Amino acid sequence: MTxxxxxxxxxxxxxxxxxxxxxxxxxxxxRRSIAEGQWIGFxxxxxxxxxxxxxxxxxxxxxxxxxDRLTEHGFALRLGGGIFxxxxxxxxxxxxxxxxxxxxxxxNGWAAYGSTLILTLTNPTTIVxxxxxxxxxxxxxxxxxxxxxxxxxxxxxxxSAAWWVFLSGVAGTLRDRITSDxxxxxxxxxGAIITAFGLWQLVSLLR
Numbered sequence: 001m002t003x004x005x006x007x008x009x010x011x012x013x014x015x016x017x018x019x020x021x022x023x024x025x026x027x028x029x030x031r032r033s034i035a036e037g038q039w040i041g042f043x044x045x046x047x048x049x050x051x052x053x054x055x056x057x058x059x060x061x062x063x064x065x066x067x068d069r070l071t072e073h074g075f076a077l078r079l080g081g082g083i084f085x086x087x088x089x090x091x092x093x094x095x096x097x098x099x100x101x102x103x104x105x106x107x108n109g110w111a112a113y114g115s116t117l118i119l120t121l122t123n124p125t126t127i128v129x130x131x132x133x134x135x136x137x138x139x140x141x142x143x144x145x146x147x148x149x150x151x152x153x154x155x156x157x158x159x160s161a162a163w164w165v166f167l168s169g170v171a172g173t174l175r176d177r178i179t180s181d182x183x184x185x186x187x188x189x190x191g192a193i194i195t196a197f198g199l200w201q202l203v204s205l206l207r
Contacts, residue, residue, distance in 0.1 A: 004151040011056075012162070013154020018052060019045070019160040024085055024197040025116050029164060030171040031092065031190040032112060035183060038172030040112050045164025047113040051120030053157035060149035078201055081122030085198025088115065093191025 025048045033041025178186070 004148060007148055007152040008155040011152040012159035013155075015049070015052060015056075015156035015159025015161075016163050017089045017159075018156075019049065019163040020161060024089075024194045025119060026167065027193055028088075028092075029167050031186055033168040033171035034178055034186060035095075035176055036112075036177065038168050039111060041168030041171055042164055043109045044116050044166060046161060047116030047118075048120045049157055049160035050113075051117050052160050053153050054121070056156040057149065057153045060152050061146070064118065073207060075155045078122065078205060080152045081119055082117060082198045082201035082205070084122065085201060086195050087194070087198075088119075089191045089195030089198055091191070092186050092194055095191070149200075 025045065029041045029044045032044050
């Protein structure tokens with residue numbers, strides 16, 4: 001196995017494992033897959049995968065000046081992200097449910113993609129996680145090596161995307177079985193949890 005292929009394969013594993021823990025974006029992916037279709041659910045996760053790969057590129061290329069600047073503005077980014085999460089949670093909780101929502105054809109793909117791209121980019125701890133993982137497994141050689149960094153980041157992106165394909169696919173199988181009443185409960189539960197994530201992030205800033 002060539003060094004570039006080895007880095008790509010390892011990137012696949014890292015991307016999948018970083019995406020897999022179910023947080024607010026996972027809940028959004030599940031809820032949108034059920035309410036608006038598997039494609040919208042996948043695009044929701046793809047926004048996070050894109051942000052993960054961007055932060056992964058910063059870490060893999062050793063762009064310490066940029067990563068330091070991002071962490072310096074961590075408070076403002078997390079504040080914006082927390083407020084956005086609270087707004088998104090309340091919007092999800094109050095979402096109206098109709099038969100078209102349950103069995104109709106999807107929603108706005110760009111909005112689904114953009115919302116999670118912004119949410120993930122406003123969490124500077126993501127880049128800290130990548131820096132820690134890359135340092136822990138000895139990927140320091142990718143710094144200043146665009147080809148090696150590119151192989152690693154491509155693996156991270158596709159590994160993360162693979163998780164969102166899986167999650168949206170599983171959630172999408174429930175789409176035709178969910179009644180309007182159950183969809184309302186899904187909206188309320190996921191909206192409440194997403195709002196709680198946002199409030200927790202805002203409260204944590206006070207520390």
